Amino acid sequence: xxxxxxxxxxxxxxxxxxxxxxxxxxxxxxxCLYLLDGCFPQLRIFHVNxxxxxxxxxQLINNTENLPHLERFSxxxxxxSSGYDxxxxxxxxxxxxxxxxQKENHRINNFRGGMFKYVREISLLDERPFxxxxxxxxxxxxxxxxxxxxxxxxxxxDKNENLLLIEYPHLFCLDLVxxxxxxxxxxxxxxxxxxxxxxxxMIDYQVLKKATRNFIRQTMRTNCSKRxxxxxxxxxxxxxxxxQYFPQAKIS
Numbered sequence: 730x731x732x733x734x735x736x737x738x739x740x741x742x743x744x745x746x747x748x749x750x751x752x753x754x755x756x757x758x759x760x761c762l763y764l765l766d767g768c769f770p771q772l773r774i775f776h777v778n779x780x781x782x783x784x785x786x787x788q789l790i791n792n793t794e795n796l797p798h799l800e801r802f803s804x805x806x807x808x809x810s811s812g813y814d815x816x817x818x819x820x821x822x823x824x825x826x827x828x829x830x831q832k833e834n835h836r837i838n839n840f841r842g843g844m845f846k847y848v849r850e851i852s853l854l855d856e857r858p859f860x861x862x863x864x865x866x867x868x869x870x871x872x873x874x875x876x877x878x879x880x881x882x883x884x885x886x887d888k889n890e891n892l893l894l895i896e897y898p899h900l901f902c903l904d905l906v907x908x909x910x911x912x913x914x915x916x917x918x919x920x921x922x923x924x925x926x927x928x929x930x931m932i933d934y935q936v937l938k939k940a941t942r943n944f945i946r947q948t949m950r951t952n953c954s955k956r957x958x959x960x961x962x963x964x965x966x967x968x969x970x971x972x973q974y975f976p977q978a979k980i981s
Contacts, residue, residue: 749798750774773798843870850876858883861892864915864922868895878904885911895922902929905936906962913940919951929958930978934965944970 748769755764755777848871853859859881868874877900888911903924905912913936916922941949959978961967967980 747771752776754778771798775799845871846873849873850878852878852880854880856881856883858885858909859912860885860887861895861915861921862887865893865895868897873899875899876902876904879912880907881912882907882909884909885915888914892921894920897922897924900925900928902931904931906931906933908933908936910936910940913937914949917949917952919948922952924952924955926955926977927957929960930956931960931962934961934963937961941974944968944974950974 746769749771751764751769751772751774753764753776756779851867851871851874853867859879874897877897903916905916913932914921916924917940938944940946941953953974954976956975956978959975959980961980971980
């Protein structure tokens with residue numbers, strides 16, 4: 730296994746700025762980040778085997794360089810890699826291949842931006858609240874998103890701020906089955922979010938009933954009245970009040 734500092738110096742001496750593929754064994758995940766500091770702008774394939782992924786480290790690597798040609802990134806470790814998940818959750822590490830051409834991007838729980846024009850389906854999951862600015866960033870980074878699933882039971886922190894209107898022009902399916910009522914306000918209050926009329930909406934009935942204040946809340950009525958399809962989860966009663974709140978929707 731190479732000392733990563735010597736390896737990097739050796740590659741720099743060889744003037745490897747045109748290197749397109751690199752396979753390397755390193756001691757720790759931070760060694761991997763140390764290599765990705767802009768020295769290899771043409772890199773397309775990067776495979777890393779690491780011995781250690783530490784949850785906590787005194788190393789500070791302020792690495793925000795882009796790898797515009799990276800198509801494939803592989804990180805391998807034989808033992809438990811929960812430290813990597815924790816680094817992602819704490820916002821210490823974000824690695825994307827760009828241009829990103831996968832059509833699905835699941836379990837996003839910490840996001841720093843980027844443009845993912847090929848992604849059509851994403852899932853947002855966290856134990857901490859998502860704020861309005863986060864959803865705005867998601868709408869900008871995934872402009873062609875068609876399906877959005879949200880899982881978050883924590884109340885939002887920025888409900889009373891002056892908020893920008895968020896648009897999801899291509900959204901077809903919105904899954905809000907496992908969310909706090911605040912996220913129904915996030916997506917169904919018309920001054921927060923603009924949704925296409927044909928969105929397939931999935932919601933927990935009891936949470937919907939609470940968020941709409943038994944289907945009389947005026948600030949959510951405009952968005953709800955435009956829905957064409959509503960699927961309710963848990964025990965529900967399709968009352969006249971519910972039907973009038975979603976007058977155009979097929980409800981099941």
